[in-house]
Amino acid sequence: MINQMEYLADSMNKLDIMLTTIQQEQFYKYYEMLIKQNEVMNLTSITEYTDVVLKHFVDSLSIVKAYDFNKTTKVIDIGTGAGFPGIPLKIVFSELEVTLLDSVNKKINFLNEVIKELDLQNIKAIHGRAEDYAKPTLLREKYDLCVSRAVANLATLSEYCLPFVKTGGIFISYKSNKADEEIKFSEKAIKVLGGNIKTQVEFNLPGSDIDRNLVVIEKIKGTPKQYPRKAGLASKEPIKET
16 A cells, blocks of 8 residues: 555655645645545546546646746636645645636535635635636736636637736646647637737656646736626637638
8 A cells, every 4th residue: 555645745746846744734635525525526537546646636736847936926726626726736835825716616615615624825716707707896817827727628718717817927728738739729819818828838747648738828918808708608609710
């Protein structure tokens, strides 16, 4: 049987992340809560401890390959689901101000329990749609960094995410390695929304042959006020070349 704390620490070490004892305990408690809650609602199909560490925790933190967290204070995680990548980012970079946004209230209730149990500070979980919270009176263009592991094409995700990012800030989308066609399709939408594809960081998750691609999009100008459009349009009718 593996030493669970040692496996977690070693896995994070491969990203040059050195966990404290408290952080290791927080990750393990998060795992326990995730598996327990997964028995009554669908949070993840990945339940084995080593798989959760690799495919959720390490995957969430793999963003350090593309982004320097010394440069940011405010982060929003769109479509956070069970809290990935937002909760792992908060555990490791405790100084961050983190917002978790998801449209499923049961998931937000779970995340609030995690936040309380792990004694995380300066983090909030919000129930709602990106289309609604991107309004100027709420959270529009207030964040240094927006992240999303949500399963949607990049054109759609960009319409959901870029409105939350300050000019000069960054949106990072977690993708599989084979995303070239999707990225090309999204170029028009990203430009219209005020963004520019800065780089892609392709790699295998440490200790595995699982492909990953972090698409880094910089916000170079304000998003036009008509975006994001009303609920459903971003996915049904992605912005594209006409």
